[in-house]
Amino acid sequence: MLIDISGVSHVYAGREDPALTDVDVRLDEHRIGVIGANGSGKSTFARLLNGLVVPSRGKVRVGEWDTARDGREVRRKVGFCFTDPDSQIVMPTVAEDVAFGLRRRGLPKAESAARVDEVLRAYGLDAHADHAAHRLSGGQKQLLALASVLATEPELLVMDEPTTLLDLRNSRMVAETVAGLPQQVVLVTHHLEMVADFDRVLVFDRTRLVHDGSPEESVKIYRELMA
Numbered sequence: 001m002l003i004d005i006s007g008v009s010h011v012y013a014g015r016e017d018p019a020l021t022d023v024d025v026r027l028d029e030h031r032i033g034v035i036g037a038n039g040s041g042k043s044t045f046a047r048l049l050n051g052l053v054v055p056s057r058g059k060v061r062v063g064e065w066d067t068a069r070d071g072r073e074v075r076r077k078v079g080f081c082f083t084d085p086d087s088q089i090v091m092p093t094v095a096e097d098v099a100f101g102l103r104r105r106g107l108p109k110a111e112s113a114a115r116v117d118e119v120l121r122a123y124g125l126d127a128h129a130d131h132a133a134h135r136l137s138g139g140q141k142q143l144l145a146l147a148s149v150l151a152t153e154p155e156l157l158v159m160d161e162p163t164t165l166l167d168l169r170n171s172r173m174v175a176e177t178v179a180g181l182p183q184q185v186v187l188v189t190h191h192l193e194m195v196a197d198f199d200r201v202l203v204f205d206r207t208r209l210v211h212d213g214s215p216e217e218s219v220k221i222y223r224e225l226m227a
């Protein structure tokens with residue numbers, strides 16, 4: 001899908017300083033990375049893409065939809081994964097959590113049950129279907145959060161630092177899962193190796209999009225900014 005961000009600035013309610021300043025970018029690549037310093041505006045940028053943040057100035061279009069006007073459609077097309085899977089897991093058991101998003105989309109019960117089985121198998125969580133979601137390991141929770149979002153078949157998946165809380169093995173597992181997804185992905189991360197083979201990487205600094213290029217170039221510029 002074409003993501004079209006034009007003239008976007010954002011100031012959160014109750015704040016004076018902007019969280020994003022004058023961002024103009026059009027993205028239609030399969031794998032898009034977002035890197036930059038703490039507080040540079042990356043999460044705010046990610047949240048623009050599914051309408052969690054509606055910009056104070058400018059326009060965000062995802063496919064044919066305007067996030068300020070068509071919030072419902074945008075949330076159907078754009079799945080979002082947060083850093084902390086606990087904030088996203090809403091049902092008591094693993095299977096119920098995956099089913100939740102499907103029910104909200106009005107999928108008939110039998111179809112939903114089949115989809116839940118399929119998704120849990122795909123993410124290696126089928127043995128945990130009836131287990132309490134909060135007792136999964138951190139990596140398994142992150143996979144569950146991802147599985148629950150992907151079950152709803154979003155066209156675009158936005159992930160905000162999905163491996164920050166994970167150990168090396170679990171972050172590799174999530175990274176490999178993400179690498180194999182057919183969906184368009186926008187990934188915010190401090191783990192630079194995760195974007196090494198992405199199509200395009202955006203660098204944010206002090207609320208601005210300061211560079212936009214290949215992973216190699218963008219990581220180099222980010223390292224220079226951090227020096």
Ligand SMILES: Nc1ncnc2c1ncn2[C@@H]1O[C@H](COP(=O)(O)OP(=O)(O)OP(=O)(O)O)[C@@H](O)[C@H]1O
Nearest residue numbers: 012015018019036037038039040041042043044045
């Ligand atoms: N909900 C909010 N309300 C008010 N201010 C916010 C909110 N979320 C973020 N901010 C502010 O917006 C600015 C940009 O934050 P943002 O979370 O987008 O940065 P980030 O690049 O994702 O940072 P990090 O790498 O630390 O996660 C910061 O100054 C932050 O304090």
